[in-house]
Amino acid sequence: MQPFTTHTGLVMPLDxxxxxxxxxxxxxxxxxxxxxxxGRILFxxxxxxxxxxxxxxxxxxxxRYKGASILLARTNFGCGSSREHAPWGVKDYGFRAIIAPSYxxxxxxxxxxxxxxxxxxxxxxxxxxxxxxESEQGYSxxxxxxxxxIKDTYGHVYNFDxxxxxxxxxxxxxxxxxxxxxxxxxxxxxxxxxxxxxxxxDPVDIKNYR
Amino acid sequence: xxxxxxxxxxxxxxxxxxxxxxxxxxxxxGLKAEGRKVRRPDLTFAVMDHSVSTTDRTLPxxxxxxxxxxxxxxxxxxxxxxxxxxxNSKHQGIVHIIGPELxxxxxxxxxxxxxxxxxxxGACGTLAFGxxxxxxxxxxxxxxxxxxxxxxxxxxxxxxxPKGVTAKDIILAIIGKMGxxxxxxxxxxxxxxxxxALSMDGRMTVCNMTIEGGARAGMIAPDDTTFAYLExxxxxxxxxxxxxxxxxxxxxxxxxxxxxxxxxxxxxxxLAPQVTWGTNPGMVTSINGRxxxxxxxxxxxxxxxxxxxxKYMGLKPGTPIVDISVDRVFIGSCTNSRLDDxxxxxxxxxxxxxxxxxxQALIVPGSRGIKAQAEKEGLDKIFTDAGxxxxxxxxxxxxxxxxxxxxxxxxxxxxxxxxxEGRQGRDSRTHLVSPVMAAAAALAGHFVDVRxxxxxxxx
Numbered sequence: 001m002q003p004f005t006t007h008t009g010l011v012m013p014l015d016x017x018x019x020x021x022x023x024x025x026x027x028x029x030x031x032x033x034x035x036x037x038x039g040r041i042l043f044x045x046x047x048x049x050x051x052x053x054x055x056x057x058x059x060x061x062x063x064r065y066k067g068a069s070i071l072l073a074r075t076n077f078g079c080g081s082s083r084e085h086a087p088w089g090v091k092d093y094g095f096r097a098i099i100a101p102s103y104x105x106x107x108x109x110x111x112x113x114x115x116x117x118x119x120x121x122x123x124x125x126x127x128x129x130x131x132x133x134e135s136e137q138g139y140s141x142x143x144x145x146x147x148x149x150i151k152d153t154y155g156h157v158y159n160f161d162x163x164x165x166x167x168x169x170x171x172x173x174x175x176x177x178x179x180x181x182x183x184x185x186x187x188x189x190x191x192x193x194x195x196x197x198x199x200x201x202d203p204v205d206i207k208n209y210r
Numbered sequence: 211x212x213x214x215x216x217x218x219x220x221x222x223x224x225x226x227x228x229x230x231x232x233x234x235x236x237x238x239x240g241l242k243a244e245g246r247k248v249r250r251p252d253l254t255f256a257v258m259d260h261s262v263s264t265t266d267r268t269l270p271x272x273x274x275x276x277x278x279x280x281x282x283x284x285x286x287x288x289x290x291x292x293x294x295x296x297x298n299s300k301h302q303g304i305v306h307i308i309g310p311e312l313x314x315x316x317x318x319x320x321x322x323x324x325x326x327x328x329x330x331x332g333a334c335g336t337l338a339f340g341x342x343x344x345x346x347x348x349x350x351x352x353x354x355x356x357x358x359x360x361x362x363x364x365x366x367x368x369x370x371x372p373k374g375v376t377a378k379d380i381i382l383a384i385i386g387k388m389g390x391x392x393x394x395x396x397x398x399x400x401x402x403x404x405x406x407a408l409s410m411d412g413r414m415t416v417c418n419m420t421i422e423g424g425a426r427a428g429m430i431a432p433d434d435t436t437f438a439y440l441e442x443x444x445x446x447x448x449x450x451x452x453x454x455x456x457x458x459x460x461x462x463x464x465x466x467x468x469x470x471x472x473x474x475x476x477x478x479x480x481l482a483p484q485v486t487w488g489t490n491p492g493m494v495t496s497i498n499g500r501x502x503x504x505x506x507x508x509x510x511x512x513x514x515x516x517x518x519x520x521k522y523m524g525l526k527p528g529t530p531i532v533d534i535s536v537d538r539v540f541i542g543s544c545t546n547s548r549l550d551d552x553x554x555x556x557x558x559x560x561x562x563x564x565x566x567x568x569x570q571a572l573i574v575p576g577s578r579g580i581k582a583q584a585e586k587e588g589l590d591k592i593f594t595d596a597g598x599x600x601x602x603x604x605x606x607x608x609x610x611x612x613x614x615x616x617x618x619x620x621x622x623x624x625x626x627x628x629x630x631e632g633r634q635g636r637d638s639r640t641h642l643v644s645p646v647m648a649a650a651a652a653l654a655g656h657f658v659d660v661r662x663x664x665x666x667x668x669x
Contacts, residue, residue, distance in 0.1 A: 031275035113344035
């Protein structure tokens, strides 16, 4: 996984509370077999008019936000479905970080599996960033994960909290499966002391039973 | 608990891993790319549900992308030894329906699935929650998950439900009260007289929608209702072993003096049937309510959200809910497609007919097992005589990944769990209700208080 240490980029504001993952990647795109290519369809229903014409009224299509890599959002961002296609789309579009007052749990968790920093600031701070982003063309921010700070070019500094273990995952770009497999002997011990079996007592009509 | 360190998330063991075609292909592919194996195929169960057709499955699959996903799941299960309920299995159904139905789900387990409605299984006294595809891959490889302790939320529902008020109305009212992010970072335990009085089907409806209030998992301590439900199911121990298991399961309850981080209380006797009017499950009111005015809300973000929801839903502030007419009716989904749901809807519908303005009324049983039992009871006949379509099992018009999509600007009375913009189809307008409220709307052609009908015999 791509590590995240520092990032400077253009900010795109998405001024809506409770943006759900159905909205980020609608159902018809969940039939893919890969993790790639979801950037083109991110926020599909808002972004495109029927016939896939770009909707000029949606912020993602404003020329001034072209190339944005930091997504500024409102409370409870990423609620709803557990689909990881949503963070895959966020990343594939080119966003490296999100700034919001709060996130839904599953989406928040999924971001860390994909090298996306979901930074949390207070509502008042996020309000202020919305004002700057909307009033100043080219408003960009620098995020520094080691010091947990976000700075703009005027010298405003915002501090954010992040759990130390989550921070480490992003900084090192850790593969957590490899990390967990280091505990393979403990897993085996657990399985010996807590034997879990799924025994069928009635014939059940399933394939590939072994 | 497999591994614990201070100030770090723990490695917890997963007792049952449920898998479906939608969120698993990338996980199996990732595993293969790294040369890793499925650690416990015997604790992993796969099913086809999200994209399956609810009509004739002997016909060729026209949706090529869906077919590729079915083929991938079949191949992945064959190569790794994971058990698969494919679309032709007589036990096929929605993953969260068949887990408890077959007794794969049992009290005290940890259960995960790449699907947010995994919270359903908490009705059996399990810790069950939805995970992303990377975590699906992690569980396949290690049978463990990296987790931090959640905060605790106690949701108490006191009193007795009035007739015509169902489990769905209880959970919609809870979400209306706590808001859709009220449960973030928490695991909920439900209790109180009204929860204890629910059947297992009703408890599953409540736990299912826990995630719509933001909490990843919701659970109910197992009791005699739970044990009676589980006894005799395909994966549940028999005879003396069952009695031993029950003794163990009886211990799975919170202490009487347990302290929770937060508590929400509700009085069931004051509840009326609920109907959502907006674009998230927390935008809900009672059947005798009205569509709100954005200016009713003090918070600017709430005002904006309400304004945009009303625009999307094509509703005017102040409209009585009973004046909203309906184009389609959907009774199904992992929230409300169990036998209790179908029986109650059938009871209401028997001898009547859907209104002329209803373009389609769908009944989609949650599993083929439920479908078979309903047919044995003659429910299918009641539905089809009344003008409903009786379909095969799957997720259907809750997620619209198969052909069951709600067309643009059409309005549905739906027993599903989400009314987000575009969820059931672009520009579709979904109102979440209970099965009996959906059935009543089908008969009337608009939302109507189900208590205007004979609900004396409906549990």
